[in-house]
């Protein structure tokens with residue numbers, strides 16, 4: 661696993677437990693899809709955005725992500741969630757104490 665010289669706790673948490681998505685006003689989508697409905701979600705922790713277009717049958721037609729600077733890793737350097745948990749445990753000094761970090765399911 662590659663180690664980044666600058667650790668960003670928010671980015672680390674989002675990679676480890678998922679983004680804390682919050683729906684944004686429809687006006688923030690910025691354009692009108694020629695079909696269906698545009699939905700924009702923003703992560704309350706790291707600021708990433710998810711742009712979805714849902715068709716009239718309710719199926720996902722398009723999904724794009726916009727990540728904050730410094731969030732993305734190149735493919736071969738990308739750590740696994742297990743790697744991230746190990747680093748998190750060390751950073752939080754939880755090793756061998758029987759403590760557990762806050763549980764997260766990607767929502768806040």
Ligand SMILES: [Zn+2]
Nearest residue numbers: 674679703706
């Ligand atoms: Zn996030």
